[in-house]
Amino acid sequence: MQRDERSGPAMETAASAPARVVVVGTGGWGTTMAIMLAAREPVALLARRSDKADRLQSERENREKLPGAAFPPGLVVTADSSVLNTADLVIFAVPSAHLRTTVARLAPQIPAGADLLSLVKGLERDTLLRMSEVIAQAAGVDQRRVAALSGPNLAAEIARGLPASAVIGARDPALARRIQARLGSRAFRVYVNADIVGVELCGALKNIIAIAAGAADGLGFGDNGKAGLMTRGLAEMIRLGMAAGANPLTFAGLSGIGDVIATCGSGLSRNHRLGLELAKGRRWAEIEADLHGVAEGAYTVVAANELASRLGVEMPIAREVQRALFEGKSVQRCLVDLLSRESKDELADLPPWLGPAVAAPPER
Numbered sequence: 001m002q003r004d005e006r007s008g009p010a011m012e013t014a015a016s017a018p019a020r021v022v023v024v025g026t027g028g029w030g031t032t033m034a035i036m037l038a039a040r041e042p043v044a045l046l047a048r049r050s051d052k053a054d055r056l057q058s059e060r061e062n063r064e065k066l067p068g069a070a071f072p073p074g075l076v077v078t079a080d081s082s083v084l085n086t087a088d089l090v091i092f093a094v095p096s097a098h099l100r101t102t103v104a105r106l107a108p109q110i111p112a113g114a115d116l117l118s119l120v121k122g123l124e125r126d127t128l129l130r131m132s133e134v135i136a137q138a139a140g141v142d143q144r145r146v147a148a149l150s151g152p153n154l155a156a157e158i159a160r161g162l163p164a165s166a167v168i169g170a171r172d173p174a175l176a177r178r179i180q181a182r183l184g185s186r187a188f189r190v191y192v193n194a195d196i197v198g199v200e201l202c203g204a205l206k207n208i209i210a211i212a213a214g215a216a217d218g219l220g221f222g223d224n225g226k227a228g229l230m231t232r233g234l235a236e237m238i239r240l241g242m243a244a245g246a247n248p249l250t251f252a253g254l255s256g257i258g259d260v261i262a263t264c265g266s267g268l269s270r271n272h273r274l275g276l277e278l279a280k281g282r283r284w285a286e287i288e289a290d291l292h293g294v295a296e297g298a299y300t301v302v303a304a305n306e307l308a309s310r311l312g313v314e315m316p317i318a319r320e321v322q323r324a325l326f327e328g329k330s331v332q333r334c335l336v337d338l339l340s341r342e343s344k345d346e347l348a349d350l351p352p353w354l355g356p357a358v359a360a361p362p363e364r
Contacts, residue, residue, distance in 0.1 A: 018086040019044035019076065021182070023093060024102060026052060026077070028065040028155040028293060029119055030093030035066075035159060036188060038075035044083040045075060048102075053079040065293070069159040084109040089117065089182060092135060095294045096122030099131060103138035110139060116146045117168075117179055121203035122296045123303035128310070130200040132169075144172045147179055148196055150203035150255035152262030154269065158188065165189040167254045169199030191254065198250030201241045205304060206259045207271045207297030208318050209233030213264035214275020215324070215331045229317070229338075230264050236315040239349055240304070243311040248350075270295040275331075284325045298325055314349060316341060 019042045023034040026047045034045040047053035056062055056077040061070050071077075084090065090110055094102050099120055110116075116139070120131040129137070132146040151166035158164050168183075168190060170176035176192040184190035193199055209230060216226045237260075238251045250256055263269045274295040277287045284298060301322045308315045320334035 017042045019083055020087055021089045021091065022046055022084050022087040023091045024106065025093035025119075026056060026062065026065070027093060027095070028062070028159075029153065030091070031062045031066050032069070032155040032159045033091060033093060033119065033183075034075055035069055035071060036185075037183070038072040040074075042074045042076070044087075045077045046081065046083060046106075047077060047079045050079040053077045066156065066159050081106055081109050084114075085111065087111060087114050089115045089179065091117045091119060092131075093119040095299070096120050096124065096131060096296055097299050100124065100134050100138045103135050107139040115175055115178060116141070118146060118148045118200075120296075121150060121200075121207060122300045123204050123307065125299070125303050128303050128307045130197070130204070132196060132200060144170075145175070146170075147172075147175050148200045148203070149179075149183070149190075150199050150259060152254065152258045154262055154266055156268050161187055163187050163189075165191065165254050165258070167191045167193050167199055169193050169196035169255070171196055193247075193250060193253065193255075195247040195250045197244055198241050198246030198248075199255045201244060201246055202237060202251060202253075202255035202259060204296070204300050205237040205240065205318070206233075206256070206263050207295070208301050208304060208321050209237070209260060210263040210269055210271035211275040211278070211295070211297045211301075211321050211325075212317050212335075214269075214272035214277075215279045216275070216335065217272070218276040218279025219332065219335060221335070226264070230260055233264075233317050234260055235346075235350070236313075236317055239313045240308050240311065240315060242350070243313050244307070271297040274298060278324055278331045281330070297321070301325065 021037050021043045023030050024046045026045060034043050037043045084106060116135055118131045118135055122131060124134050132148045135146050136143040147168050147170035149166050149168050153164055153166055168176045168179050180190045180192050212229055213226055216229050238248055241251055242248055263271055270291050270293050274287055301318055304318050305322055316338060320338055323329040324331050324334045
């Protein structure tokens with residue numbers, strides 16, 4: 001993304017105006033969202049530490065996560081949480097493992113009328129809650145105030161201005177439309193979906209499948225083998241989603257198959273890269289330190305398997321990913337065991353098709 005070289009009173013006013021959008025989290029995706037929005041209105045990127053905020057503000061780019069993506073004049077980086085006082089849209093883009101503590105710390109300064117949006121893709125380890133549920137609980141707000149964005153959104157591509165699409169899941173249609181109008185552009189097409197359960201489960205579960213896909217690539221399974229793995233992974237996602245009350249058609253959309261394609265096939269995906277490293281015989285403990293970011297699938301897989309167990313759903317790929325990551329089983333053995341499973345009716349584990357699914361799942 002090119003630096004905006006415009007100057008003059010109008011741009012100076014925009015840069016100095018109070019930010020109505022605050023993005024919490026200075027990772028690649030949070031920084032990309034802040035850059036994208038700051039081209040149109042003042043945005044504050046809220047860092048956890050003052051030294052990091054000062055460095056980003058001084059360098060006017062996130063050299064660690066997005067080298068070359070210059071900050072527009074309307075973007076201010078700060079560690080001062082009082083910036084939240086003027087926000088009417090707060091966007092959370094922190095790792096899932098830190099989301100609850102981050103929201104709880106900032107909750108007293110979030111305005112009562114602000115819209116809340118989660119960019120975080122995962123499930124909370126102990127509670128098995130989706131990220132929008134974690135935000136609502138930690139902030140002490142109604143779940144209808146929280147939306148979730150998901151889709152094939154590789155931050156480095158979007159930061160370069162390449163076209164992308166996403167979907168906003170929200171039970172409140174008005175909330176979804178407000179955020180859609182705020183985020184959408186010709187280069188970043190944004191759709192809405194009332195099925196926030198499905199949108200968030202897609203975002204969490206596809207990372208697990210991407211780890212398996214990366215391992216398959218690392219072992220030279222070829223395009224046919226990888227396509228089969230991705231498709232059966234999507235079937236696992238649908239089974240769990242339907243058992244949790246999601247609309248099965250959501251899994252055929254941007255947050256489902258769209259994100260599966262991007263995350264399982266791109267070298268920019270940390271989850272895919274994790275699978276490649278596992279295929280080399282490396283262990284999760286040593287890979288984690290080298291990723292330069294968070295592979296959310298590794299932090300989600302245990303919760304996903306626990307949720308599947310509670311709902312009586314079989315997820316063999318997710319189970320093998322967990323074994324490879326945390327139980328010392330070799331990736332080769334995991335994939336061989338998956339290939340050795342009994343063949344059956346392709347749709348055997350899916351509920352009977354009963355016609356159009358409901359527009360939105362019941363309140364939890």
